[in-house]
Amino acid sequence: MFLLNLQNKVNKEDFFNLTMKFNNMDEAKRSKIEQNIYHLQLCDTFTPMIASIIAGCLCCGFLALDRFLIKDFMIGIIRLIFSLFIPLCFLCLACYCEDINEQDIADVLWFLCGISVFFAIIWWAADLFFVYKKVQKNNFNQINTFLNNF
Structure with a gap:
C-alpha cells in the first residue's frame, strides 16, 4: 500500500527499483518498514512547480521560489542574481546614460537588459522541469537511505 503513495x-x-528492493525483503523487515516509512517527510513534486508557475504569471518568476522551496539555496541565489539584479543594473545604467546624453551607450545597455530578461525567462521555464526532476530524485534518495539504514 505504501508503494502506491x-x-x-x-x-x-x-519506483521500479524501490518496488524490487521492497519485494526482495523478508516479511518481518517489510512490515517494520511499512510502519515507519510514513514518518519520512517527502516533498510533494507539484508544490514547487505550482508556486513557480503562479510566480511566473505574476511576473515574479525571477524570485526562484521553486528553488527555495526545495531548499536548493545556492542555485536559488544565483538565479536571483542573474534574473533580478543584473537586469536591474543594466536598466539603471541605461537610464543614467540617457540622462547624461550618452545615447549610444544607453542603447547597448537597453539591449543587454532585454537579453538578460530574456535569459531569465528561459531559465525560469527550464527550472519548471529541472525542479520537478530534482524533487523526485531527492525523494528517492531519502527513501533509499531509509531502506538501507533500516
Whole structure:
C-alpha cells in the first residue's frame, strides 16, 4: 500500500527499483518498514512547480521560489542574481546614460537588459522541469537511505 503513495513522489525507474528492493525483503523487515516509512517527510513534486508557475504569471518568476522551496539555496541565489539584479543594473545604467546624453551607450545597455530578461525567462521555464526532476530524485534518495539504514 505504501508503494502506491510513493509512486507520484519518485520517477518511474526509481519506483521500479524501490518496488524490487521492497519485494526482495523478508516479511518481518517489510512490515517494520511499512510502519515507519510514513514518518519520512517527502516533498510533494507539484508544490514547487505550482508556486513557480503562479510566480511566473505574476511576473515574479525571477524570485526562484521553486528553488527555495526545495531548499536548493545556492542555485536559488544565483538565479536571483542573474534574473533580478543584473537586469536591474543594466536598466539603471541605461537610464543614467540617457540622462547624461550618452545615447549610444544607453542603447547597448537597453539591449543587454532585454537579453538578460530574456535569459531569465528561459531559465525560469527550464527550472519548471529541472525542479520537478530534482524533487523526485531527492525523494528517492531519502527513501533509499531509509531502506538501507533500516
